[in-house]
Amino acid sequence: MTQQATGSTSAPAAQQPAPGAAANREQVVAAAIREISHIATLPEITLKIVELVESPKSTAQDLNKIISADPALSSRILKVVNSSFYGLPGQIASINRAIVMLGLNAVKNIAIAASLAKLFRGGELTANFSAKHLWTHCNAVAVGSKMLADSLRLGLADEAFLAGLMHDIGIMVEMQFDRAKLIEVLQKAGADSKGVPANDWLKAEDETFGANHQDFGIALCEKWRFPKPFVYATGFHHRPLELPNEARTIASIVYVADRMAAMLEGGFRQDLLVTDIGADVCEQIKLDQIKLDAIRKILPDEVKNANAMLA
Ligand SMILES: [Fe+2]
Numbered sequence: 001m002t003q004q005a006t007g008s009t010s011a012p013a014a015q016q017p018a019p020g021a022a023a024n025r026e027q028v029v030a031a032a033i034r035e036i037s038h039i040a041t042l043p044e045i046t047l048k049i050v051e052l053v054e055s056p057k058s059t060a061q062d063l064n065k066i067i068s069a070d071p072a073l074s075s076r077i078l079k080v081v082n083s084s085f086y087g088l089p090g091q092i093a094s095i096n097r098a099i100v101m102l103g104l105n106a107v108k109n110i111a112i113a114a115s116l117a118k119l120f121r122g123g124e125l126t127a128n129f130s131a132k133h134l135w136t137h138c139n140a141v142a143v144g145s146k147m148l149a150d151s152l153r154l155g156l157a158d159e160a161f162l163a164g165l166m167h168d169i170g171i172m173v174e175m176q177f178d179r180a181k182l183i184e185v186l187q188k189a190g191a192d193s194k195g196v197p198a199n200d201w202l203k204a205e206d207e208t209f210g211a212n213h214q215d216f217g218i219a220l221c222e223k224w225r226f227p228k229p230f231v232y233a234t235g236f237h238h239r240p241l242e243l244p245n246e247a248r249t250i251a252s253i254v255y256v257a258d259r260m261a262a263m264l265e266g267g268f269r270q271d272l273l274v275t276d277i278g279a280d281v282c283e284q285i286k287l288d289q290i291k292l293d294a295i296r297k298i299l300p301d302e303v304k305n306a307n308a309m310l311a
């Protein structure tokens, strides 16, 4: 396949045709990430956990040791694993037990989710947009992504959940980098009373920032040294089929979940001009209409459950 996965060279031809546009985009993104690096930090412990779980030599004991040294994180994880979301309400009293029951990966994801929540701060920018609204949307996309991965029996449910949770983090980079510009994007995209945009959000971002939230998302995931699937999900959730074939799965799942979540009552959908789910993307992940309808039906309840857990 072709090498299209960097995401930094795909400026829409219409608005930045000049040679060097891609270089400008890279500069803008690098400047933003530099500028916000004091805010957009994951706690050291979270980065340690990511590193540890990625290492093939790590054991449950190693993870237990790191988490148990942080009482706040420990209690947070126990609260989550004992919620109805994991189907084991009130049964898990120790981190060790949580790791045994849910696995290293799931516990890692809970720890990361707990740290990510703190990044979605900054109040309300317009009547249609607040960091909290975006976080609620990201939770819904996470839940939908997990359900899709489960339904497709891909063994990627934990990864899909976290990818969904992170997918629009580029918008938070924009918010922390330059609030005034994000307000400009919101105004350019426009929205009716239901939050349905009038104009293309990504185009408005490209015009205003010189880059869009997918570019910022890629850069943040790379800065945090997150595994590739998260780079793909944040950077390609609006265009998963631009990735090489072997890298499309998680980004495609998040693409579908994003559109389903946008259709929920009160769901954030400013960056989606249309919420149709492309048949080509469904084909890519072998998602048929029956599975899709089944998930759509129970998604609202599952999201409510998860909101109670991640709030
Ligand atoms: Fe998005």
Ligand SMILES: [Fe+2]
Pocket (backbone or CB within 6 Å): 137, 141, 167, 168, 258, 271
């Ligand atoms: Fe989204």
